[in-house]
Amino acid sequence: MNSDFSLHDLAEKVIRIGLSKGADQVEAYTLYGAVRGVQIERGSIRRFTDTSNSGIGIRILKNKATGMASTTIFSQESIEKTVSEAVSLAKISPPDTNFISLPSDTTPTPIIPDRCDDNISELSIEDFTELILATIQEAKIREDAIIGGNFSAGKGERYIINSAGVDRFSMQTSVSGFLSTKISEGDDIGSSYHYDAQTTLKKFDYLSIGKLSGERALKMLGAQKIDTTNLPILMDPETTYGTLAPILANGINAFNVFNRTAFFVDKIGDQIGSPKLSVFDDPLYPGGVDSAPFDDEGVVPKKIQLVEEGILQTYITDSYTAPLVELENTGHASRFSFASKPRPSPYSLNFKNGDISKDAILSDLKEGILLIDSSLESSGNRPQISDQINQGFYVKDGEIQYPVKEAVVGCTVYDIFDKIEEVSKETENRSGHIAPWILLSPIRISGGK
Amino acid sequence: MLDKLEQALNKIPLSPKDFLDIRHSYSMGESFTVRNGRFDSISNQTMGGIAIRALIDNTWGFTTIVNTDEESIIKAAKKAIRIAKTGSKYTKQERNISDKWVYEGKEITKIEIDPREIDKEAKFEKIIETEKAARHFSDTIAESTSYYQESHKEEVIVNNKGTKVETENHIIRIGKNVIGREGVKMQNVTDSLGGTGGWELIEGWNPEKEGLKAAEEVEKLISARSPPSGKMRVIMDPSLTGVFIHEAFGHATEADSIIAKRSILEGKIGEKVGVEQINVYDDPTIPTLRGSFKYDSEGTKAQKRILVKEGVVNEYLHTLETAETMDLEPNGAGRTMNFNYTPQSRMSNTYVGPGDMSLEEIAEITKDGVYLCKSYSGYVFTDKGQFSFNCQSGYFVENGEITDLMGNVGMTGLILEVLNNSYAIGNKWEPAFKGNCGKGGQWVPVSGGGPNLAVTDVVVGGNS
Numbered sequence: 085m086n087s088d089f090s091l092h093d094l095a096e097k098v099i100r101i102g103l104s105k106g107a108d109q110v111e112a113y114t115l116y117g118a119v120r121g122v123q124i125e126r127g128s129i130r131r132f133t134d135t136s137n138s139g140i141g142i143r144i145l146k147n148k149a150t151g152m153a154s155t156t157i158f159s160q161e162s163i164e165k166t167v168s169e170a171v172s173l174a175k176i177s178p179p180d181t182n183f184i185s186l187p188s189d190t191t192p193t194p195i196i197p198d199r200c201d202d203n204i205s206e207l208s209i210e211d212f213t214e215l216i217l218a219t220i221q222e223a224k225i226r227e228d229a230i231i232g233g234n235f236s237a238g239k240g241e242r243y244i245i246n247s248a249g250v251d252r253f254s255m256q257t258s259v260s261g262f263l264s265t266k267i268s269e270g271d272d273i274g275s276s277y278h279y280d281a282q283t284t285l286k287k288f289d290y291l292s293i294g295k296l297s298g299e300r301a302l303k304m305l306g307a308q309k310i311d312t313t314n315l316p317i318l319m320d321p322e323t324t325y326g327t328l329a330p331i332l333a334n335g336i337n338a339f340n341v342f343n344r345t346a347f348f349v350d351k352i353g354d355q356i357g358s359p360k361l362s363v364f365d366d367p368l369y370p371g372g373v374d375s376a377p378f379d380d381e382g383v384v385p386k387k388i389q390l391v392e393e394g395i396l397q398t399y400i401t402d403s404y405t406a407p408l409v410e411l412e413n414t415g416h417a418s419r420f421s422f423a424s425k426p427r428p429s430p431y432s433l434n435f436k437n438g439d440i441s442k443d444a445i446l447s448d449l450k451e452g453i454l455l456i457d458s459s460l461e462s463s464g465n466r467p468q469i470s471d472q473i474n475q476g477f478y479v480k481d482g483e484i485q486y487p488v489k490e491a492v493v494g495c496t497v498y499d500i501f502d503k504i505e506e507v508s509k510e511t512e513n514r515s516g517h518i519a520p521w522i523l524l525s526p527i528r529i530s531g532g533k
Numbered sequence: 534m535l536d537k538l539e540q541a542l543n544k545i546p547l548s549p550k551d552f553l554d555i556r557h558s559y560s561m562g563e564s565f566t567v568r569n570g571r572f573d574s575i576s577n578q579t580m581g582g583i584a585i586r587a588l589i590d591n592t593w594g595f596t597t598i599v600n601t602d603e604e605s606i607i608k609a610a611k612k613a614i615r616i617a618k619t620g621s622k623y624t625k626q627e628r629n630i631s632d633k634w635v636y637e638g639k640e641i642t643k644i645e646i647d648p649r650e651i652d653k654e655a656k657f658e659k660i661i662e663t664e665k666a667a668r669h670f671s672d673t674i675a676e677s678t679s680y681y682q683e684s685h686k687e688e689v690i691v692n693n694k695g696t697k698v699e700t701e702n703h704i705i706r707i708g709k710n711v712i713g714r715e716g717v718k719m720q721n722v723t724d725s726l727g728g729t730g731g732w733e734l735i736e737g738w739n740p741e742k743e744g745l746k747a748a749e750e751v752e753k754l755i756s757a758r759s760p761p762s763g764k765m766r767v768i769m770d771p772s773l774t775g776v777f778i779h780e781a782f783g784h785a786t787e788a789d790s791i792i793a794k795r796s797i798l799e800g801k802i803g804e805k806v807g808v809e810q811i812n813v814y815d816d817p818t819i820p821t822l823r824g825s826f827k828y829d830s831e832g833t834k835a836q837k838r839i840l841v842k843e844g845v846v847n848e849y850l851h852t853l854e855t856a857e858t859m860d861l862e863p864n865g866a867g868r869t870m871n872f873n874y875t876p877q878s879r880m881s882n883t884y885v886g887p888g889d890m891s892l893e894e895i896a897e898i899t900k901d902g903v904y905l906c907k908s909y910s911g912y913v914f915t916d917k918g919q920f921s922f923n924c925q926s927g928y929f930v931e932n933g934e935i936t937d938l939m940g941n942v943g944m945t946g947l948i949l950e951v952l953n954n955s956y957a958i959g960n961k962w963e964p965a966f967k968g969n970c971g972k973g974g975q976w977v978p979v980s981g982g983g984p985n986l987a988v989t990d991v992v993v994g995g996n997s
Contacts, residue, residue, distance in 0.1 A: 123593075125793045128625040131593035132616040137873055138599070139580075152576035156599055162579070169577045176653055180571045209619050217623065230794045230916075234973075266795065266916045273797070273917045304917075312763040343569055344675040345712050345719070423578050463909045463923055463943075465676075465712055466719050470760075470943030470994040472921035474914065489919060492945050492994025494762050498717055499996075528996045530762040532945075 091116055092253065094140065094158060095245040098167055102144055103247060105171045109145040109186045111246040113380065114138070115422045119238030122212065124263070127220055127231040132209060141422040144170040145186065148179035154423035187403040187413065188248040189383045198371030201284040204237050204257040212237060215290055216261070222294030223265045225302055233263035233277075233297075250382035258373060259288045265301035272307075274487075276300030276475060278457070281373045282515050300456065300475070307489035310478055310531035316452035316505070317493070317524045318445060318479070321512035324519040326459030329433050331497045332363065334465065336390060336398070337428045338405035345465045347497050351396045357501030359394040362436035367415065372432040372516025378415065380426045385415030390433075394501075400428040432516035438507030442521040445506050447482035453491075453529065454479050460493050460500065467497045473529075490532030499527060534601070535699055538583075538691045541606040545614075547693050552588040552630035553610060554692035556830060557581075557601065558872040562684035565656060567664040569676055582872040587613040588854075590621035591628045595875050631857045635695040636834050640827035642702045643820070644731030648683045651732050656681050659707060659740050666744025667711045673752050675714035679744070681735075682706045682727075690832035698832035704728070704823065704978055706967070707735045709743055713751035720754035720940055722747045722925060723909070725967050728980070729825040753938055754926055760942035760995030766902030766930070767944065767991040768895055768957075773908050773924055775966035775981025777988075778813055779883050780911035780920045781951050784972075786815075786840050786848070787866070787878035788855035790915050797918035797948050801846045807952025810888055813841035815850060817865065817881035823967045824881035824979040828865065831876050835865035840883075844952065850878045870975035877972055885983030888958025895957040895987050897933040903993060904928045904935050905942070908966065918948035943994045951988060959985030 095112035102110030121133040141154040144167075151173030155166045216235050223231045237259040244252045260281035267274045278296040282288040319327060334340055335347035335356075348356050367385040369375045378384050381403050389397045399409055402417035405428055418429035446454070456475040462468060476488045495503075508521035538555045547553055559581040566574040582599040583606060594617030596609045648656075660679035668677035683705045690698045708725030724747065728734050769777055790796035798806075816837040817826050826835055831853050839847045849855070850866035855878060857863075867876035896904065904927055911922025923943040928935045964982035 122620075126626060129592060129620050129623040130626070130628075131595060131875070132620040133595040133875075134612060134616055135595070135597040135873060137597065150572070150575060152574065153578070154576070155579045157579060157581050158599070166577075166579065173575050173577060173653075176657075177572050177575045178657075182571065209616060213620065213623055232793050232795060264795075264916070275914065275917045307917075344714060347717075423576065425574050425576075463941075464721055464723075466721060466941065467717060468719075468941060468996075470923060470941070470996075472919065472943065472945040472994070474919075489917075490945055490947055490992050492762075492921070492943055492992055494760075494942070494994040494996035496717070496996070528762050528994075530764070530992050530994045532764055532947075532990075532992045 091241065091243050094163065095243050098140065098142055098163065099245055099247050101164060101167045102142065102171065105168065107144045107146055107171055107174065109247050111143040111186050113141040113419065113422055114243045115240065117238060117240040119236050120209065120212065121234060121236040122216055124216065124220060124231060124233045127224065129213065139422040142167055142170045144174040145183065146171065146174040148181060148183050149174050149177035150180065150183065151177055152425060182408055183404060184407055186246045186248045187250055187381050187383045190249050191384050193252055194368055194377045194384060196368050196370060196375050196377055198284050199256050201257045203285040204259050205239050207237050207285065219261060219263060219290045219294035222291050223263050223298040225298035226267055228267065229298060229301065230266040231263060233261065235261040244382040246382065252378050252382040254377055256283060258283055259285055261290055261293045263293050263297040265297040267301045267305060269305060272305055274301045274303065274305035276304050283371050283373060287371060304475065304487045307487040309490050309533040310488055311533045312530045314526040315529050316449060316526050318449060318452055318454045319522045320456050321519040321521060322457040323455040323459060324435060324522045325517050327500060328435065330461055331500060332390065332433065333430055336396065336400055338399045338401040338409045338411065339427050341399050342405055342408040347467055348396055352398060354396060355394050356396045357391065357394045358504035360438060360504050360507045361391055361394050361501065363391040364389045364434050365430045365432065366434055366516065367431040369432045369516040374432045375516055376431060379417040380419040381417040383413055383415035383417065385431065388414060400430060402426050402428050434518040435520060437509050437511045437520045439509050440506055442508040442510050445508060445521060445523050449479050449482055452479045453477065453488065454484060462497055469496060470494050492530045494528040494530060500524065503527065534689045535691065535697060537603065538689055539697065541603045542691050542693060544607055545610045552693065554586050554690060554831065555606060556584045556872060557689045558686065560684055560686040560871065562682065564680065564682045565660060566678060566680040567660045568678045569668060580871055584872040585610045585613045586875060587617045588628060588630055589614055589617040591626060592617045592621040592624045597873055628854060629857050630694065630853050632694050634833065634853065634863050636828065636832050637697045638828060638834065639699040642729055644703050646732035648705055648732045659738060662740035663709050663744040666741045667709065667748040670745060670748030671752055673713045673715060673755055674711060674748055676712040678710045680708050688830060690830065692832065696832040698828045700828050702729060702826055703731060705731060705734055707738050709747050711747040711751050713755045715755050718755055720751055722750045727967065728821045728823045730821045734821060754940055757938040757940045758929065759997040760927065760939045761903065761993060761997060762995040764990050764992050766899045766987065766989045767993065768899055768902065768904040768930065768985055768987045770906040771963035771982050771984060772965035773905050774885055774983035774986040775883065776908035776911050776922050778885050778983060779880060779979065779981045780913045780922045781946060781948055782813060782840065783815065783880045783883045784913045785915045785948055786850055788849040788851045788859065789878040791849055792855050792858055796915040798846060803845060805845050806949060807841060807844040808955050809844045810958050811841055811844050811952050811955055812886035814839055814886065815880050815883045819882050822882040822964055822980045826881065829867040829876065830869040831867035833863045833865040833867060838864050850880060852876055852878050868977050870977060874975050877975060879972065879977055880970060880979055882964060882980045884964060884981060885986055887960055887962040887984045889960050890957050892959060892985050895959060895985055896930050896935050898957060899930050899987055900933050902930045904930050919945065920948060921945045945992045954989045955986060956989055957987035961985065
């Protein structure tokens, strides 16, 4: 809890002021975070940070028009001014007849296990540093390894109150670490990284961050250019999640569906990918970094099946978009910051595993590319993917031959979903993000050879 | 505020070798977005607080506060000193900030027409009409968006070496993003106008013309040819040249990456990396561009940087710390997003100097390849020297002529090869790219540009 003032009292005050100034509905969204951070440069500590941030976002509805204002300054004068600004913007804003109401969900707030850990809140700088130094030691796979990165530990609080009845509070702790390792042999450079984020210290696998970062950097030495050709792509679980999750986040987002820019418009009940693809979203996954007992409008979400054997089951919605796509509010409102308007976004996706081992998939691969901890992303709202291979290996007769450099994958998001050929029985769980290895049938790859 | 920060600074116990700076930042802004005929966002933002940095015994300590009273500042400064001292036993590298570089000044960005004095209705009208013109163009237009943004930022920086700087910067922007769709085929066109200054920078935005232009381009792109794949000759338009040089070279000259041994350009000052005709600049002092400023977030006076001179690496982008480490004069590249962050070495307005060829002449010597235009984004791995960026649209170049339109596509290349592979530089120069650059979680406004630039052996990632 922030010791200087009560964010809850502040939010309540905002509601009162907003209504007194003539608003039809008022919402106050407040965030507070206290974070300690450590920056690593060339294998030792460069900087310690101890920061606390807070902010309030105010949404005012007046005659179906919206005005928003935000501030990080919590003086009486600043709050009054910010509410007035939001009210005056709502008064001059053209009405949006699609808007119905802020949510009024008053169901009890569920309790998510392993969401807060006092060991993180109370972690001393000395203990945190010792942990980081041990991680660096793991990454130091060779004396000349160049190691850099950032670690942070902290807690965040979120209050959402609106005049329609929502009054929610949640708190979460988190610890995260990112380490990158670079190894050189003359002009040949091997570089890689690893990352982990957890809500509890006991699950934070800090040593693996260093170990994998170092080992992968070594494996990236000797990268070669390849020919332009069509090749199957084997994605490790991080690549599966990093590639498929953003496609779904765009493709089934009700705001994009309503605007007809979603990848999967009018596709509920249709086949949108291989029958081997099944995905559900679990907002209440215990200890998940992206889990939450309520969304960014205060609505309690539920676990929902999104794709079943390649068939799209539903879209994800919030209070604004649910009526537009004629679905119930699934509680997926998400804000980029306290100053932003909410939009639907998934929490923790779980991609169902298959029944073949990852080793069998790899050994059966005559020729292809193995992607490690990467993502193939489309830019903007377009379905075209044209993205460089960052951590990829050329595979021949089931054996990894060498890392690949200067190559681009060219396809569409629809290709990625349709070309799922094999799904491994093994999955990896990264704090609630669960994904298997996936083999895609041949895709165009432009090479620098 | 300057007096208040100085008074607080004078009460903080420091030894001559220590460094401590206090940076107060206050910003306010407005942003409005119209999407498909409805106001999607209409908001006002204010943000204020103080950042305190201490360099004690080779280690940095950093704290932030939102209260601006003297007691809070001193308390936060002592905390920054304490955590730096605690951490110093774990630090192996030597770090110092010199007494040599002290700056004093006050700089207010010149604005002819203060946007805060323009009625909101006038701002609304520009984006409403832009969005409407694009949306009504044809049924192909799935989503039409237009936005307006203004921000006003004040920074006051003092440090114990004697720097005292106050700045006031104003940024304004109006833009459009139009998405066309036919079945599973989608294309979008995005563009904006604005920079560092006032309403005068966007006054000439003609909503109907801009909306129609974007819609027409999108309509054509939907039925354009698929981009090719493989290694080929690429001609870039001035906007794409800006993004290309930003990603392919600019990031690798940021001296914090050099010091951290994470840039492939480490130790390359004086080495030839490109053809003799190539000159690359980063210049925050050009008035009105999106990445312009007079003092950086460490209080250092900004100056024009020549990153590549006649094909040879000439200069890196420095903060106070990196300049001291390399025993050079700081060149004012220490930028931050807001008071919650520490300064990093960053670009501002990055561009390639002009050459002497027309686009037609470049196409003629290219013979076969692609002519690519505008960009959505790009990124780079500076440590291994591999970059990637993409274009919004392009044309085939066949038998020395620019021919059919093609859709968007991504490209990749290697930093140490690409400038040596440049074979033609255009004679028309334009700072055409206006965007934001992300690094370590911080986004700062930048611009980029240059002439048409032709490079051979670029890997183009089409699907045909």
